[in-house]
Amino acid sequence: LSLAAGHAVFFGAGEFDEVSKIMGAVRVEAAKRAGHFEEGVFRFCWIVDFPMYEKDEDTGTIDFSHNPFSMPQGGLEALxxxxxxxxxxxxxxxxxxxVELSSGAIRNHEPEIMLKAFEIAGYDRDTVEEKFAGMLRAFRFGAPPHGGIAPGVxxxxxxxxxxxxxxxxIAFPLNGNAQDLMMGAPTELEEARLKELHLSVRKPQPK
Known part of the structure; x- marks a missing residue:
């Protein structure tokens, strides 16, 4: 490492995602304190080529790592x-x-590619057809390739x-308890409205 007087070394041990997040925060804070940040400068970058799938370390099964409705690179052949x-x-x-300003994707618009993508993640054809019937029906009528991104103001x-x-x-931020203090939201629903929607409220019991 070619260490010398005044140098510092940080290391972390544990689950990769958790350690990466912590050490990333340490790196940023150390750079700020050492005066390595450029003031008044905005540096942009695109992050691409996200993995489509990841392995669950507890179960060993394959699951989607991000948005399951994204188009896989290479299409059906890759799958x-x-x-x-x-x-x-x-x-x-x-x-x-x-700072992440926005995420985007090219959407999956091919029924067979979507069915195969979900099959790899452990969803059988009948389940996907049932859960996403409207989407698959629209795709079968013919949906064009589409995608997008929308950075937040x-x-x-x-x-x-x-x-x-x-x-x-944020114009109307929520507090730490997800309450809008200006609008007084959320509010309690009348029993008649809950009954109309076939909902019931179960409040936590005091311990």
Whole structure:
């Protein structure tokens, strides 16, 4: 490492995702304290080639790593011939100064590709046909390739204002308990409305 006086080494041990998040925060904070951040500069980057699938470490099963409705790179051929953990999705994020502004994707619009993608993740054809009947029916009428991305104005303003808390740049933010204090929401529903919607409320019992 070519360490010298005044150098510091940080290391972490544990689950990869958890350690990566913690060490990433340490790296950013250390850079701030050492004065390595450029002031008044905005650096953008695209993050692409997300893995389509991941393995559940507890069960060993294959599951979607991000959006299950994204188009896999390579289409049906990739799903049929490649190791699921090697398949990439047409997904992308735009990041500025380390802050994710938005996520986007090219959507899956082919019924057979969608059915195969879900089959790899452990969903049989009948289950997918039942849960996503409307979507599959629309695809069979013919849906064009489509995708998109929509950066949030609140996050952009947060960066411009150098505000660490996004609640300060949201017009009507919720508090830590998901309450809108200005609107007094959420409110309790009348019993008649709950009955109309076939819902019941079970409040937590005091311990």
């Amino acid at each position: 049929e011939t490649q190791d699921p953990l090697d398949i990439l999705g047409w997904q992308y994020d735009i990041v500025c100064n380390g 609140d996050r952009i303003v947060m960066l411009l204002a150098d505000e660490p808390n996004i609640r300060e740049t």
